[in-house]
Amino acid sequence: MTLLRTENLCKSFGNLQVTTNVSLSVFPGERHVIIGPNGAGKTSLVHQLTGQLRCSSGRILFKERDITGMEPEAICQMGIGRTFQKNTLFPSLSVAENVRLAVQAKQGSWYQALRNIDSMAAHWERSYQILDQIQLTDSADQRVSNLSYGEQRQLEIAIALAAEPELLLLDEPTSGMSPAETNRMIDLVRTLPESLTILMIEHDMKVVFSLADTITVLYYGEVLASGTPDEIKSNEKVREVYLGGKH
Numbered sequence: 439m440t441l442l443r444t445e446n447l448c449k450s451f452g453n454l455q456v457t458t459n460v461s462l463s464v465f466p467g468e469r470h471v472i473i474g475p476n477g478a479g480k481t482s483l484v485h486q487l488t489g490q491l492r493c494s495s496g497r498i499l500f501k502e503r504d505i506t507g508m509e510p511e512a513i514c515q516m517g518i519g520r521t522f523q524k525n526t527l528f529p530s531l532s533v534a535e536n537v538r539l540a541v542q543a544k545q546g547s548w549y550q551a552l553r554n555i556d557s558m559a560a561h562w563e564r565s566y567q568i569l570d571q572i573q574l575t576d577s578a579d580q581r582v583s584n585l586s587y588g589e590q591r592q593l594e595i596a597i598a599l600a601a602e603p604e605l606l607l608l609d610e611p612t613s614g615m616s617p618a619e620t621n622r623m624i625d626l627v628r629t630l631p632e633s634l635t636i637l638m639i640e641h642d643m644k645v646v647f648s649l650a651d652t653i654t655v656l657y658y659g660e661v662l663a664s665g666t667p668d669e670i671k672s673n674e675k676v677r678e679v680y681l682g683g684k685h
């Protein structure tokens with residue numbers, strides 16, 4: 439059974455068709471990477487999956503439930519978490535506080551937490567578990583503004599994990615990173631639990647081929663090809679329009 443499925447998804451902005459009949463299947467535990475040239479419609483597709491953008495037609499099913507047109511908060515509560523291409527952190531707070539706020543948002547209100555000292559302690563405990571998982575425990579007390587760019591991107595994943603997603607959407611997790619930071623991100627994604635399904639947009643082919651079980655290639659809003667890394671590497675259409683014969 440698929441975890442996430444789209445059926446003939448379409449989205450247009452006026453005359454510009456950015457998603458054309460996209461039918462995509464993401465299976466539990468899969469590392470599924472979406473690639474495609476700039477403007478191919480990758481981010482627009484992810485925004486439709488998370489409810490940030492309303493699709494023009496077609497359906498989105500998560501665990502066989504139709505989530506088409508649902509609000510982003512409801513989709514997040516159902517188990518689809520995401521990171522953003524742009525930094526969405528509180529720079530003057532500490533790393534741990536940023537995660538704790540996200541844990542609290544998942545678990546309940548600040549007011550409730552204040553009334554219940556046990557739940558506050560549980561929020562901190564969960565925050566430190568996530569920081570450990572994302573290899574940021576040593577930076578827990580640092581202000582976010584003092585973190586390196588790569589560490590800030592790691593923290594964004596920690597915050598997404600606080601929502602306890604079953605499916606994690608990563609939008610270009612290595613964009614703007616140095617080669618060393620990129621390697622660290624690859625290692626980090628590899629250490630995430632196998633039970634967590636990951637759908638990722640990525641441009642860096644090293645990252646794509648290091649992590650992907652399945653690659654879907656978007657081209658002008660359409661699925662050009664979808665398959666294993668080997669199938670994609672040897673796909674003539676993909677080589678012509680996207681990889682340029684490099685892989």
Ligand SMILES: Nc1ncnc2c1ncn2[C@@H]1O[C@H](COP(=O)(O)OP(=O)(O)OP(=O)(O)O)[C@@H](O)[C@H]1O
Pocket residue numbers: 451454456474475476477478479480481482483
């Ligand atoms: N809100 C919008 N209104 C009008 N056009 C938009 C809007 N959002 C995106 N587009 C257009 O839709 C097309 C697809 O954009 P999108 O950002 O989804 O592509 P992408 O594959 O993610 O690109 P990149 O790799 O550069 O991030 C582009 O031509 C873009 O200009």
